Amino acid sequence: MAEPQKKKLDLNRREMPKQPPEVRKHNFGEVALGYSIENAVREAERCLQCKKPLCVSKCPVEIDIPGFIKSVAQRDFTTGIKVLKEKNLLPAVCGRVCPQEEQCEEVCVLVKKGGQIAIGRLERFLADWEASQETVGIPEIPPSTGRKVAVVGGGPAGLTVAGDLIKLGHQVTIFEALHKLGGVLTYGIPEFRLPKAIVNREVDYLRRLGTEIVPDFVIGKTRTIESLLKEYNAIFIGAGAGLPWFMNIPGENLNGVYSANEYLTRMNLMKGFLFPEYRTPIKEHKQVAVVGGGNVAMDCARTALRLGAETRIIYRRSREELPARLEEVENAEEEGIIFEFLTLPIRYIGDENGWVKEIEYLKMKLGEPDASGRRSPIPIEGSQTKLSVDAVVCAIGNSPNPLIPATTPGLTMGKKGNIVADEQTGKTSMDRIWAGGDVVTGAATVILAMGAGRKAARSIHEYLCSLS
Amino acid sequence: MFRVIENRMIVPNIHLLEIEAPAVASEVRPGQFVILRVNEDGERIPVSIADWDREKGTIMTTILTIGGTTGDLAKVPAGADIPTVVGPLGNATAIDMFGTVLCIGGCYGIGSIYPIARALKEKGNRVITAIEARSSYLFYWEDKLEKVSDRIIHITRDGTKGFRGHVGRILEIMKASSETIDRIIINGCTFLMKRGTDASRPFGIKTIVSLNPIMIDGTGMCGVCRVTVGSNTKFACVDGPDFDGHQVDWQELLQRRKTYVREEAVAFRTSRCEEHRTKP
Numbered sequence: 001m002a003e004p005q006k007k008k009l010d011l012n013r014r015e016m017p018k019q020p021p022e023v024r025k026h027n028f029g030e031v032a033l034g035y036s037i038e039n040a041v042r043e044a045e046r047c048l049q050c051k052k053p054l055c056v057s058k059c060p061v062e063i064d065i066p067g068f069i070k071s072v073a074q075r076d077f078t079t080g081i082k083v084l085k086e087k088n089l090l091p092a093v094c095g096r097v098c099p100q101e102e103q104c105e106e107v108c109v110l111v112k113k114g115g116q117i118a119i120g121r122l123e124r125f126l127a128d129w130e131a132s133q134e135t136v137g138i139p140e141i142p143p144s145t146g147r148k149v150a151v152v153g154g155g156p157a158g159l160t161v162a163g164d165l166i167k168l169g170h171q172v173t174i175f176e177a178l179h180k181l182g183g184v185l186t187y188g189i190p191e192f193r194l195p196k197a198i199v200n201r202e203v204d205y206l207r208r209l210g211t212e213i214v215p216d217f218v219i220g221k222t223r224t225i226e227s228l229l230k231e232y233n234a235i236f237i238g239a240g241a242g243l244p245w246f247m248n249i250p251g252e253n254l255n256g257v258y259s260a261n262e263y264l265t266r267m268n269l270m271k272g273f274l275f276p277e278y279r280t281p282i283k284e285h286k287q288v289a290v291v292g293g294g295n296v297a298m299d300c301a302r303t304a305l306r307l308g309a310e311t312r313i314i315y316r317r318s319r320e321e322l323p324a325r326l327e328e329v330e331n332a333e334e335e336g337i338i339f340e341f342l343t344l345p346i347r348y349i350g351d352e353n354g355w356v357k358e359i360e361y362l363k364m365k366l367g368e369p370d371a372s373g374r375r376s377p378i379p380i381e382g383s384q385t386k387l388s389v390d391a392v393v394c395a396i397g398n399s400p401n402p403l404i405p406a407t408t409p410g411l412t413m414g415k416k417g418n419i420v421a422d423e424q425t426g427k428t429s430m431d432r433i434w435a436g437g438d439v440v441t442g443a444a445t446v447i448l449a450m451g452a453g454r455k456a457a458r459s460i461h462e463y464l465c466s467l468s
Numbered sequence: 469m470f471r472v473i474e475n476r477m478i479v480p481n482i483h484l485l486e487i488e489a490p491a492v493a494s495e496v497r498p499g500q501f502v503i504l505r506v507n508e509d510g511e512r513i514p515v516s517i518a519d520w521d522r523e524k525g526t527i528m529t530t531i532l533t534i535g536g537t538t539g540d541l542a543k544v545p546a547g548a549d550i551p552t553v554v555g556p557l558g559n560a561t562a563i564d565m566f567g568t569v570l571c572i573g574g575c576y577g578i579g580s581i582y583p584i585a586r587a588l589k590e591k592g593n594r595v596i597t598a599i600e601a602r603s604s605y606l607f608y609w610e611d612k613l614e615k616v617s618d619r620i621i622h623i624t625r626d627g628t629k630g631f632r633g634h635v636g637r638i639l640e641i642m643k644a645s646s647e648t649i650d651r652i653i654i655n656g657c658t659f660l661m662k663r664g665t666d667a668s669r670p671f672g673i674k675t676i677v678s679l680n681p682i683m684i685d686g687t688g689m690c691g692v693c694r695v696t697v698g699s700n701t702k703f704a705c706v707d708g709p710d711f712d713g714h715q716v717d718w719q720e721l722l723q724r725r726k727t728y729v730r731e732e733a734v735a736f737r738t739s740r741c742e743e744h745r746t747k748p
Contacts, residue, residue: 177554177685177687178685179505179512179551179552179554187685187689215552216551216552216553216554217491217554218554218555218557218687221495221555221556221557221687222491222492222495222554222555222556223491223495242685242687242688242689243688243689243691243703244689244690244691246691246694246701248701252701253694253695253696253701253720253724255723255724255726255727256727258692259690259691259692261689261690261691262684262690262691262692265684265685265689265690266684270511270512270684271509275731275734275735276536276731276734276735277509278509278510278511279506279509279510279511279536279537279540279735280511280512280684281511281728281731281732281734281735283727283728283731353723353726354720354723354724354726401687401688401689402688402706403687403688403706
């Protein structure tokens with residue numbers, strides 16, 4: 001049987017206003033605009049405050065969901081944000097990009113009574129409310145334990161580990177390869193889905209808590225893990241899934257064929273859409289094809305659309321199997337992204353100057369379910385078709401970044417180039433080294449990386465406390 | 469922030485920068501590069517490291533000012549800071565006892581071939597260094613190169629110094645003086661490396677080139693630096709930058725390097741237009 005269809009959000013719950021598609025497709029402003037206070041309170045009042053809340057059990061970072069919702073219903077936002085931040089360092093981020101429909105909201109008992117509580121929207125509301133206040137509170141930090149932790153990678157996993165450990169009184173240093181922290185939150189997810197000001201705000205909060213932040217520093221190159229071990233009691237590796245996959249089909253190195261990472265990095269980290277004020281160029285394409293069906297593919301397509309291109313998603317299965325969040329698929333459809341389902345690129349054809357000008361693809365049909373439970377696509381013989389394009393973005397996934405494994409001989413690696421770490425504790429094969437996030441699991445979600453960070457932080461704390 | 473200690477034009481259009489970057493300086497080996505940013509709005513560009521001082525914690529790089537960012541970099545005064553110097557990136561050039569090694573440098577590569585020649589010399593190789601330029605006034609660091617080379621060869625397009633012509637003549641020159649070359653290493657512009665590689669191919673001499681495609685992060689994340697070597701796609705930033713020149717698809721590299729030529733021209737033209745800036 002196919003994977004159950006993703007449920008459409010029930011209209012009985014409070015809708016969150018959005019920029020109209022006709023407007024937003026011409027700007028990079030945030031699409032969803034957030035709840036007003038009245039909307040938030042009314043939505044929160046619907047919560048039944050279950051004695052055994054299923055939502056909490058589905059949250060990778062174990063937020064006290066009924067707790068913060070109760071505070072919203074009582075208009076006590078100060079308490080609400082405190083409850084939220086006890087477990088989640090990045091509520092403004094998670095409220096926006098977590099797939100709540102597959103986690104906390106999926107199990108909400110209100111599903112048959114007017115729709116699940118909009119947990120994500122309330123989370124976002126509280127975080128934004130706090131940011132709009134004059135001062136953002138800082139929790140009391142216990143006296144320093146004198147133990148030092150190095151966090152490698154400033155993405156969601158690393159930020160969570162840093163936040164958890166600094167609040168326990170340990171000394172934390174984050175090493176980041178790029179010039180800005182945030183990892184995929186900064187270079188990957190576009191402004192219209194996650195404004196960079198929010199990421200900067202969360203990173204700044206960590207800095208105010210006392211975290212030392214070292215950007216432009218590549219562990220595995222500027223310094224090895226081995227060398228860090230001499231200075232730090234514990235190391236957490238959250239280096240991410242930073243090696244883009246290509247399909248190994250002819251023409252992939254033509255000009256105009258990008259990895260999703262390159263395309264998004266040019267836009268988000270380097271602000272290519274403001275070229276030449278910002279120095280990193282981006283091409284003005286007219287017809288863009290994005291290959292893939294995940295959230296990253298949606299981000300690429302909606303970015304290309306905003307730059308004025310007629311944009312298509314090329315996906316080998318059908319709409320039912322799209323791995324992207326339904327909300328993002330609907331947003332993309334409303335904005336005018338064209339979906340070419342059941343199509344598989346087999347080669348890219350270039351012009352005389354080496355620029356991509358056409359995609360040749362095969363039409364597919366769906367067969368039996370594969371290992372992922374989704375119906376596998378089967379090529380239809382003789383169905384070759386060509387499509388004119390002037391750019392292709394390949395958004396089919398990433399492998400874990402190889403720089404650290406290559407320079408850390410003692411680390412046990414998995415078949416896919418991932419670091420092997422214990423699921424419950426994040427412990428690796430090497431003493432005093434933990435790992436979590438995409439570098440362990442391969443490309444996954446922000447919240448799963450944060451969940452892994454949470455577990456690793458707990459284990460690291462136990463270890464640090466055991467030192468006499 | 470990284471302090472620029474020295475920045476001067478050593479020959480027309482080539483600037484020598486010495487930058488304080490202790491973490492990079494302590495780890496760097498010959499053949500590696502850094503990624504720089506000139507200011508907060510700046511793009512990330514890869515530049516080869518031409519020398520370093522581990523005690524002082526500085527690195528030196530020789531930069532050809534050709535586009536917007538290199539133009540901006542040329543204007544940074546000594547004593548000012550730039551926001552990003554990250555590295556050392558890429559794999560170091562393989563240094564071993566090869567016998568007689570011919571090191572070829574052109575343009576910015578006259579600088580970056582220097583630490584390679586030095587390391588080869590220290591390893592006990594006979595080092596012949598050949599430098600190429602359009603005219604004699606474009607040579608620099610000849611004194612430094614002389615100290616680490618057993619022999620220096622100049623090649624100029626206009627014949628104002630050394631041999632007349634281009635790097636394609638190098639093997640013919642070697643043959644004339646009965647030199648047996650065991651390995652060739654070339655640093656410089658793509659065209660120079662391609663010509664050098666073409667020249668050595670008939671002789672079957674292993675020729676290592678330091679590729680310089682477009683890069684953004686320099687850590688394998690974006691994949692824009694992909695090059696075809698043999699029949700495989702490689703990322704120059706993490707798999708290179710050194711590759712066997714005889715295996716490189718030069719046509720593809722030259723074409724991929726041209727991706728942003730038009731935008732570079734825009735950036736270069738607007739690099740003095742502070743008053744037209746629209747960002748907040």
